[in-house]
Amino acid sequence: MSTKSRAVSAKGIGEFKLHITRSIPVSAVITCADNTGARTLKVIQVLRYKGRFSRIPAASIGDHITIVVKKGPPELRNQTFGAVVVRQKYAVRRMNGVRITFEDNAAVLMTPEGELKGTGIKGPVASEAAEKWPRIANVANMIV
Numbered sequence: 001m002s003t004k005s006r007a008v009s010a011k012g013i014g015e016f017k018l019h020i021t022r023s024i025p026v027s028a029v030i031t032c033a034d035n036t037g038a039r040t041l042k043v044i045q046v047l048r049y050k051g052r053f054s055r056i057p058a059a060s061i062g063d064h065i066t067i068v069v070k071k072g073p074p075e076l077r078n079q080t081f082g083a084v085v086v087r088q089k090y091a092v093r094r095m096n097g098v099r100i101t102f103e104d105n106a107a108v109l110m111t112p113e114g115e116l117k118g119t120g121i122k123g124p125v126a127s128e129a130a131e132k133w134p135r136i137a138n139v140a141n142m143i144v
Helices: 127-132 133-140
Strands: 006-007 014-016 029-032 040-046 064-071 078-088 108-109
Touching: 029 064, 064 108, 078 127, 127 133
Parallel strands: 029 108
Antiparallel strands: 006 014, 029 040, 040 064, 064 078, 078 108
16 A cells, blocks of 8 residues: 555554545636636646646645636636635545546635635535535535
């Protein structure tokens, strides 16, 4: 087993951290899952990503990304925002052995302070993102 998939606490007892395949690369166009009015978003940066030479950075469920609004109201279009990925098409394997996939890749917009820009989230939210971001869990109406 890779040492990347484990985090060791102070007593030496390992906590198992599930690996989620990063399937949303930089320059991917994804949908907006909140009610801010934005429709499509383009990924321009994956925050806290450690990569390898000539490997394109990619994001997965629960990752914080920087996006540009491609379709939406004029006051949001071509603006840069932070966002969090809440759904991905590529299968995610859970601890109980179930693999879960979604119909689309989607993210919700965030303010620089870490608050959600919208007041509601359309569609389901992966539980991996809800565990990592409690504010998303409060607003989501369906957590899968």
